[in-house]
Amino acid sequence: MNLQKSQDAFNSWKQISFTERQKLFLKFAEILKDRSEDFGKIITSEMNKPISQAISEIKKCAKMMEFYGTSENTLEKKVIESDFGISEVYREPMGVILGIMPWNYPFWQALRFAVPTILAGNVVVMKHASICEKTGDTLQKLFKEAGFPDYVFTHLKISHDAIKILLEDPILKAVSLTGSETAGSSVAANAGKNIKKSVLELGGNDAFIVLDDANLDEAAKSAALGRLQNCGQTCVAAKRFIIQSSIYEEFMKKFIAEFKTYKVGNPMEKDTKIAGMARADLSLDLEKQYQNALENGAEIIVPLERIDEISFKPGLIKMKVGNPVLDEELFGPLGMVLEAETDAEILELANNTKFGLANAVWSTDKNRLNFFMNGLQSGTVSINQLTKSDTRFPFGGTKNSGYGIELSLEALKEFTTTKTVLGNF
Incomplete structure (x- = not known):
């Protein structure tokens, strides 16, 4: 692909004031609100998200x-302030930025990357997931409808092999990827080879910790939603439930009861809480992980039962330390449960993973919560609530969950360069 038109657009766009750019995004917001059901149907038709969740x-x-x-x-x-006649620091946009976006939140993931990047004065070229091409095309049309100049946002229909070629183009200045470890490693390596910045938001294996002084009713409801929202296909979904031994039986009764209220339905019906997975191959991957966990000693709490090519009745399995699946990301309606006695043991279990995206802890004791807030190795720690991204706060991971920041005002700086001007007139 020839990026020159994007570069030409950048040369003009960076001259537009911050305030004028903001006005265009406010117009864009109105379009989304006015036609939320129409755009929600696009999401549901492409990757099976329940329509109520797609509209949200x-x-x-x-x-x-x-x-x-x-x-x-x-x-x-x-x-x-300095002893120089002039001492100033500028933040300048980098230029043309590539986004490689996933299918699980087709509008949200693409826009949470694109909005602060473009507001900062950059332009974006984006490769969306292959099953979300209609979403990508729609986003490009909506940028134009909102009044943005041509090529400020461009949807690319290219293969993964073409990404390597794009990263070699001197016009392209940086890349942001949300996806798997494998994809992230490959893209980061190619970006580094070409001396280009990368931001990676990769997988998660998040712990959902329930201590013996927690509100068990609220924790159980949140645990089920945290695992099964979007059919469990969420980077920050609760995946490992670590329960204190003294309340294990009591909590699990509540958790299982809530878990079983999620019954697979028609994704186009507004009362459906869970539908099928996005693709058949993803369901096969989950089934293989389930069988591998059982072969390595996991015990069935609630069986993962296949309904059709893409759908399961959600499952829960009890795990022991050493099971290799414990260090994998389960991207679907299957949760792993562990039991531990002390706070120290629970913290050790939570941190015993290569991932570090987000964790949640439930307790009413501030001292215990402080222990976990300070000890958990993750980009986000949620207190007495499930983890979800919030525009106001920085979002990113540690360890194999990636690096760099999305969301918040910090994200405005992610694809800018710092210029220091010093001296005397």
Whole structure:
């Protein structure tokens, strides 16, 4: 692909004021709110998300745009006190930025990358997941409808092999990928080879910790939703449930009862809480992980039962330390349960993973919560609630969950360069 048109668009777009860019995003937000059901149906038709959750995704995108559309300009020139006649620090946009986006939140993932990147003065070229090409095309049309100049946002229909070629193009300045470890490693290696910045938001294997002084009713409801929302196909979904031994039986009764209320339905019906997975091959991958876990000693709590090519009755399995599946990301309606006695043991279990995206802990004791807040190795720690991204706060991971920041005002700086000006007139 020839990126020159994107470069030409950048040369003009970076001259547009921050305030004028914000006005366009506020117009975009209104379009999303006015037609949220139409856009939600696109999501559901492409990857089977229940329509009520798809509409919520669109509305969340609109709120994000309103946040950025009314935010302060953190990129403004800073004057530093010094003995020089001029001492200033500037934040300047980098240029053409590539986004490689996943299918599980087709609008949200693409826009949470694109909005702050474009607001900062960059332009975006984006490769969406192969099953979400209609979403990608729709986003490109919506940028134009909202009044953005041509080529400020461009949807690329290219193969994964073409990404390597794009990363070799001197016009392209950086890349952001949300996806698997394998894809992230490959893209980061090629970006590094070409001396280009990369931001990676990769997998998660998040712990959901329930201590013996927690509100068990609320924790059980949140645990089921945290595992099964979007059919369990969420990076920050609760995946490992670590329960304190003294309340294990009591909590599990509540958890299982809530878990079983999630019955697979028609994704186009608004009362459906869970539908099929996005693709048949993904369901096969999950089934293989389930069987591998059982072969390595896992015990069935609630069986993972196949309904059709893409659908399962959600399952729960009890795990022991050493099971290799414990260090894998389960991307689907299957949860892993562990039991431990002390806070120290629970923390050790939670951190015993190569991932570090987000963890949740439930307790009413501030001292115990502080112990976990300070000890958990993850980009986010949620207290007495399930983990979910919030536009106002930085989002990113540690360890094999990636690096770099999305969301919040910090994201405005992610694809900018710092220029220091010093001296005397």
